[in-house]
Amino acid sequence: MAGPQDSSKPKLAAGCRWGGTEAARVVLFPEGAIRMQGTGQRVLELCDGERTFAEVVAQLQQEYSSADATVIRADASRFLEQLQEKRIVDF
Amino acid sequence: MLSNPLALIAEITHRCPLHCVYCSNPLELASAKSELSTHDWLRVFAEAATLGVLHVHLTGGEPLARTDLTDLTAAAHGAGLYTNLITSGIGLSRERLERLVDAGLDHIQLSFQDSGEMHANWIAGTKSHAHKVEVASWIKEHRIAFTANLVVHRQNLDHLEEMICFLEGLQPDRIEIAHTQYYGWALKNRAALMPIRPQVHNAVRIVSSAAARLKGKIRIDSVIADYYARFPKACMGGWGRQLMLIDPAGRALPCHAAGVIPGLSFDNVRERSLEWIWRESDAFQKFRGESWMPEPCRSCDRRTEDFGGCRCQAFLLTADATTTDPACSLAPAHPVIDKALREVPIETASGSPTEWVYRANPK
Numbered sequence: 001m002a003g004p005q006d007s008s009k010p011k012l013a014a015g016c017r018w019g020g021t022e023a024a025r026v027v028l029f030p031e032g033a034i035r036m037q038g039t040g041q042r043v044l045e046l047c048d049g050e051r052t053f054a055e056v057v058a059q060l061q062q063e064y065s066s067a068d069a070t071v072i073r074a075d076a077s078r079f080l081e082q083l084q085e086k087r088i089v090d091f
Numbered sequence: 092m093l094s095n096p097l098a099l100i101a102e103i104t105h106r107c108p109l110h111c112v113y114c115s116n117p118l119e120l121a122s123a124k125s126e127l128s129t130h131d132w133l134r135v136f137a138e139a140a141t142l143g144v145l146h147v148h149l150t151g152g153e154p155l156a157r158t159d160l161t162d163l164t165a166a167a168h169g170a171g172l173y174t175n176l177i178t179s180g181i182g183l184s185r186e187r188l189e190r191l192v193d194a195g196l197d198h199i200q201l202s203f204q205d206s207g208e209m210h211a212n213w214i215a216g217t218k219s220h221a222h223k224v225e226v227a228s229w230i231k232e233h234r235i236a237f238t239a240n241l242v243v244h245r246q247n248l249d250h251l252e253e254m255i256c257f258l259e260g261l262q263p264d265r266i267e268i269a270h271t272q273y274y275g276w277a278l279k280n281r282a283a284l285m286p287i288r289p290q291v292h293n294a295v296r297i298v299s300s301a302a303a304r305l306k307g308k309i310r311i312d313s314v315i316a317d318y319y320a321r322f323p324k325a326c327m328g329g330w331g332r333q334l335m336l337i338d339p340a341g342r343a344l345p346c347h348a349a350g351v352i353p354g355l356s357f358d359n360v361r362e363r364s365l366e367w368i369w370r371e372s373d374a375f376q377k378f379r380g381e382s383w384m385p386e387p388c389r390s391c392d393r394r395t396e397d398f399g400g401c402r403c404q405a406f407l408l409t410a411d412a413t414t415t416d417p418a419c420s421l422a423p424a425h426p427v428i429d430k431a432l433r434e435v436p437i438e439t440a441s442g443s444p445t446e447w448v449y450r451a452n453p454k
Binding site: 013014015016017019020026028029030031032033084085086087 | 171
């Protein structure tokens with residue numbers, strides 16, 4: 001499997017959801033939970049199943065305008081690919 | 092500083108329509124009349140959420156044997172807990188599943204005994220396989236996480252590939268291949284269930300090639316055959332460290348089998364809050380941390396990874412709960428494992444006549 005296509009609409013997989021508190025957000029899945037913070041949290045929040053991956057990347061590039069746009073895309077793609085392998089994200 | 096428990100294992104009943112020979116429930120099952128009330132469980136779930144617990148695993152016995160399961164699920168979900176149902180599927184109808192999903196069920200773990208109906212029913216001691224296959228198709232009608240679980244042992248390991256293909260066909264998100272853990276009924280039936288070494292080696296190869304083949308589609312998790320491992324399992328992620336188990340009668344246990352260890356007294360959620368039990372109860376403090384550890388654990392680099400293995404297994408195999416888990420190759424008591432493995436009959440033909448005791452039902 002590779003990372004998402006531009007037209008993919010990534011979202012949390014079945015049985016995976018947000019939890020924890022406002023101060024300490026986690027993504028809950030069958031075997032456990034991952035604490036989310038910073039850019040990782042932002043990437044996942046944008047993955048609502050409505051936005052395409054291209055739109056998610058464009059939004060991130062706008063929010064983190066001081067970072068290299070190519071790096072943002074590559075990082076987001078790898079992050080989602082890893083979560084997809086764990087069956088936490090679908091695209 | 093003591094961290095909070097992450098998951099609550101709620102053994103809501105020991106009643107079960109199946110009689111699986113590998114069941115790890117205690118031989119002394121809690122009676123139906125000793126079970127906690129709906130009200131008690133509701134309070135337990137609320138307390139668990141306040142204590143910082145994230146997941147609740149509704150298990151048993153067969154949790155569907157409780158007619159209030161939908162209410163329990165709704166309460167756990169309402170408290171903010173991630174709710175997992177560990178079930179055989181027996182007692183589930185399409186409508187009842189729908190009510191559970193509506194109540195907030197996040198994940199269902201459905202057990203299978205084998206790929207073939209006759210063999211599966213023989214292991215379960217009940218005609219159950221065909222219904223499970225139907226249940227799997229109902230689960231796929233909902234957007235919840237679905238794990239198909241398979242317990243493996245000498246009697247089914249010879250066709251592991253076939254069993255994985257069968258489970259794949261049910262389209263779960265996850266497949267869990269769990270080697271039998273020898274507690275309760277499984278320990279009683281160990282002579283019939285213990286695999287031989289080539290079966291264990293083949294299983295490793297088959298599971299890893301299936302995991303590679305299914306990568307990104309189905310996640311494969313496995314539970315090791317600890318008698319054949321070099322190091323013991325990190326039982327419960329360490330005693331009193333991450334997990335809390337409440338048995339049907341309300342006793343709070345640090346491990347599924349902890350009831351077998353003599354001299355431990357277990358506080359009951361009927362009398363004490365979960366927070367008090369987690370922090371103060373003797374049973375949870377007994378093997379928490381490292382001060383109880385003997386050598387070779389005490390000076391071992393792996394003590395923070397496997398925590399000395401399982402206290403209950405140490406007791407069951409050596410009559411001493413404070414010794415290193417004999418499954419560890421460094422354990423002074425490791426020869427009891429070698430002896431058990433030497434006694435495994437060489438013939439492995441699946442379905443060969445076998446002497447075993449089916450799991451009973453509580454009185």
